[in-house]
């Protein structure tokens with residue numbers, strides 16, 4: 001099917017997608033971050049809009065153009081992403097957490113630029129845990145019947161780790177990618193398996209991120225009440 005022929009199967013639905021990667025600041029000029037490009041999340045937002053959904057895209061540091069017809073909420077840190085996702089999720093039919101959320105943030109933020117001192121070794125950076133947004137949303141289900149989707153990048157024991165993570169997070173679907181040296185980060189294409197809490201396993205062959213996005217929305221649409 002060409003894009004224009006796609007059924008408007010998400011018409012009247014509100015979906016929330018998080019994308020990109022959070023940045024956890026150390027001082028005004030430095031942060032701890034990750035390599036997520038945001039491309040998969042943006043593809044999810046574009047595809048949902050094309051299928052008729054009202055889309056809120058919570059975008060963490062993605063250097064990508066705003067998709068047409070999508071409500072983009074820019075955020076920086078995991079704490080800001082949590083706030084924006086929870087707010088948008090209140091009346092959402094589905095939440096897809098494609099963002100790479102930093103597991104830890106620096107314990108302290110230096111209001112001024114951290115300076116080195118002659119002859120002194122650097123101090124270690126103390127970290128604290130960030131909130132687990134996916135587990136929180138899946139646990140609370142701000143709206144009954146909501147479909148919650150997570151993403152996981154794994155380097156080994158991909159399916160076993162994915163199954164365990166799906167159960168731990170309590171989400172309905174988990175999109176599992178195998179990552180490695182040259183795989184996935186910043187690429188235009190993706191390959192994944194979508195695991196369902198119902199035991200289902202949907203392989204998505206190597207292809208454009210839009211194809212994976214449409215498979216995710218197919219699986220979500222089927223679960224909407």
Ligand code: CTP
Nearest residue numbers: 097099101103130131132133134150151152153
């Ligand atoms: N996630 C989240 N909040 C966090 C960390 C992750 O909402 N603090 C979400 C991600 O957006 C993703 C899913 O949880 O949809 C899985 O992320 P992942 O990093 O694979 O899971 P973790 O539980 O952090 O496990 P790991 O120790 O393997 O990093």
Ligand code: CA
Nearest residue numbers: 100101102103
């Ligand atoms: Ca993590």
